[in-house]
Amino acid sequence: MKIISFLDRLTTPANLTIKDGITYWQEKILLNLFLIIAGLGLITYIPSFALSIKEELWIVAIIDTFMYLFILFLFFKPNLSYTFRAASIPLISYLLGMVLIITLGPFGAGPVWLFFFPVITGVLLGYKMAFWALIINALTIISLGFLISFNLTDLLVSLNFKVWYLSSDNPLEKWIVVSLNFMLLNIIATLSVTTILNGLQRSMMAVTRSKKKYHRIFENILDVYFETSMDGIILEISPSIERISQYSQNELRGKSFFTIYKDTNHRDETLKRLIKTGFLKDHEIRLINKDGTIHFCSVNARPLKGKDGKPEKIIGIFRDISNQKKMEKEKKNLEERLNRSQKMETLGLLAGGVAHDLNNILSGIVTYPELLAMNLDKDDPLKKSLGIIQSSGYRAAEIVQDLLTLSRRGVITREVLNLNDLVSNFLLTPEYKKILSFHPNIFVEKQIDAATPFLKGSSVHLQKTLMNLISNAAEAQPDGGIIRIKTQNRLLNNPIKGYDQVEAGNYVVLSVKDNGIGIDPEDLKRIFEPFFTKKIMGRSGTGLGMSVVWGTVQDHEGYIDIISNADKGTTFDLYFPITTDEALTPEKPFSLDACKGNGEKILIIDDVDAQRRIAGVTLEKLGYKTVSVSNGKEAIKYLKGNDADLLLLDMIMEPGIDGFETYKRILDFNPKQKAIIVSGYSQTRQVEKTLRLGAGYYLKKPYTIEEIGIAVKNELLKTEK
Incomplete structure (x- = not known):
């Protein structure tokens, strides 16, 4: 085994691998030939050399010796060109064949070497060189026939060659027959070997290309x-x-x-x-x-x-497909948020319409008791009853306000607020104490960490939002527990995905956390829907608490995130954009005398008769003269022939033109006309458009004497531009 391994190493190409295809095998065959000739050739060389000396064939002896030594030289010089080394084998084969045919005749080894010449040429040098080798063999055979035909073989005697003859009879014809058979077999053998080798080379090249292609695909x-x-x-x-x-x-x-x-x-x-x-x-x-x-x-x-x-x-x-799954999940979440938003928008529109009608009804309940009380003595027992009526009207108005908040039309005024102060102040209110009285085993922890607690909005709505969150947190812990209220600042460089997708920005965050029963994932999808509750209706408020939270956050251009786990509690994080505006100076206390008029004429435009009477009585009580019309066309007709110092303009009047269109037409012929807008709705786009036209103030029904008095007085005192 060691000898075989040693011989295998000797005949293995040094600079080629099996991946080099046919080139590797051609080099290996060449090395094997050198090794065989160097080893076994010695056995052939010694008797051939001895016979040549004995018969005084010195040229044959010299040629045999030279060829054998040349083969040894090539075997030990693998760094020489492959073409040179490979061409040497067929050349030696041809020379030996020629020498042996001339000296020994066709019954010697000469034809065998000539037969071997094109075959080994095809193996080592390819089919093209094999083709030329066949031509050389054919020319050689023809040349020998020519010598025989013209009896020129005697010329070889002078070269000390023993000339042979094929036969004493018809030597040329027999040489032609033998030669044709020799060449036929020689061509068949050569073509067979070269065709196999050429096909093998093409197949190996195709396999190599395919393997490289597969490898590129596999790797990339x-x-x-x-x-x-x-x-x-x-x-x-x-x-x-x-x-x-x-x-x-x-x-x-x-x-x-x-x-x-x-x-x-x-x-x-x-x-x-x-x-x-x-x-x-x-x-x-x-x-x-x-x-x-x-x-x-x-x-x-x-x-x-x-x-x-x-x-x-x-x-x-x-x-x-992780990204695909992630995108599908995001798409589903977006669809859920969109559906949720659309549902709340639809409910908001419904709630807004109901609130408008209720506000018109409540105007009399809120305003008339105050007007009647102004004419009574301080100790009159009716004054207390009127106060109760008015208080009931205020409570009803608060419920209507919740509906307006749900419709995202609840925030009327926006002022700069300190969230830290708002939380601290709420914990001192009767509403907070009332919640704790219902839940004596609840403890509240306050953590005020917001270094920049300023936002722009409505303190009334934000306090109501906080009240609803604390109330829900208390009810989520029926056996008692801790509610943690926290304010903090968060700077988001990238959006975060929660219940809402919170966009990048600088926020002040209000967090309310409990350790209660948690919220079921299915319930979480509907938690902000009005009147959706797992509580007993009528026992825990109006069913609008969480709807108010949602509407308030939306009105404040904020975001809500909810983290809830079963039996581990719930955390509500409310994100509000931080404002850099300065806080407003507190308003001076209301003074009725400061709001009284001097007989200025005010045109009241409202499609509801009761509203015209309420406004008229209130304004006349404050010292103004009033005229009332029921729609926009009557107002336009009146003002074309009469003057009015101020218009008290309702926004929604059906049928006919609305407040915006009415005011727009009036400005066409009286561009300096002053106006105040009133509506049972909160501020809408039509209201904003009317304010941009020049209306000075927006007043929401039901309004108090103080509210209408301040609005009218301030508008009348404005200097015309």
Whole structure:
């Protein structure tokens, strides 16, 4: 074995590998020929040399010696050009053949060497050189025939060659027959060998190209190609696995697929399905990488059968669909948020319409008791009753205000607020104490951490929002517990995804956390819908508490995030944009005398008779003269023939033109006309458009004497521009 191994090393090309295809094998054949000739050729050389000396054939002896030494030289000089070394073998074969034919005749070894000449040329140098070798052989045979035909072989005697003859009779004809058979067989053998070698070379080149192409695909494919045994051992896997799993090819080859397969419990079920159906298509699995991150992948695979027809391994491709799953989840969340928003918008429109009508009705309940009380003595018992009526009207107006908040039309005024102060002040209010009286086992912890607590909005709505959140947190802990209220600043450089998607920005955050029963995921989707509750209706407020929270946050251009776990509690995080505006100077206390008029004429435009009477009585009580009309066209007609110092203009008047259109037409012929807008709705786009036209103030029904008095007085005192 050692000798065979040694000889194999001697005949193995030093600078080529098996990947070099036919070139490698040609070099190996050449080295084998050199080795055989150097070894076995010695056995042929010694008797041939001795015979040549005995018969005084000195040229043959010299040629044999030279050729043998030349072969040894080529064997030990592998660094010489391959073409030179390879061409030497056919050349030697040809020369030996010629010498032996001339000296020994056709019954010697000469024809064998000539036959070998084009065959070995095709093996070592290719079919083109083999073709030329055949031509040389043909010319050689023809030349010998020519010598025989013209009896020129005697000329060789002078060169000390013993001339031979094919036969004493018809030597030329017999030489032609022998030569034609020789050449036919020589051509067939040469073509067969060169065709096989040429085809083999083409096949190897095609295989090499295919292998290179496969290798490029294998190395650069984005999906992951894999081969595993039937028991899950990874036999081959593409480099793209590193992008998904952070494991390299070498780290995974020979290891179990369970190294990266997350759902090990489903392995048997998946394998049975694969064998039963013969394939897996878009089968979803989860892979886990080195740091524990989970990737969702889609697998297409099939078993590969062996010669016995039984599955011997599994081949397939899987693709990372984590981003796709993420996008599907985001799309679903967006659809849910959109549906939620559309549902709240629809409910808001309904609530806004109801609130408008209720505000018109409540105007009399809120305003008339105050007007009547002004004419009564301080100790008159009716004054107390009127106060109760008015107080009831205020409470009803608060419920209507909740409806307006739901419709996102509730925030009338915006002022700079300190969230820290707002929280601290609310914890001193009767509303807060009332909540605690219903839940004596509840304790509240306050953590004021917001260094920049300023936002722009309505303190009334924000306090009501805080009240609703605290009330819900208390009711979520029926056996008692702790409610944590916290303010803090958060700067978001990137959006965060929660119940809402909170956009990047600088926020002051109000958090209310409890350790209660948590919110069911299905209930969480509907938590802000009006009248959706798991509580007993009528016992815990109006059913609009969380709707008020949602509407208030939306009106303040903020965001809501909710974190809730069963039996671990719920946290509401309310994000409000920080404002850099300065706080407003507190207004002076109301003085009725300061709001009284001097007989200025005010035109009241309202389609509801009761509203015209309420406004008229109130304004006349304040010292103004009033005129009333029921629609916009009557107002226009009146003002074309009469003057009015101020218009008290209702926004919605049906049928006919609304307040915006009415005021616009009046300005066409009286561009300096002053006006105040009143409406049962909160501020709408029509209101904003009317204010931009020149209306000075917006007053929401039901209004108090103080509110209408201040609005009218301030508008009348404005200097015309």
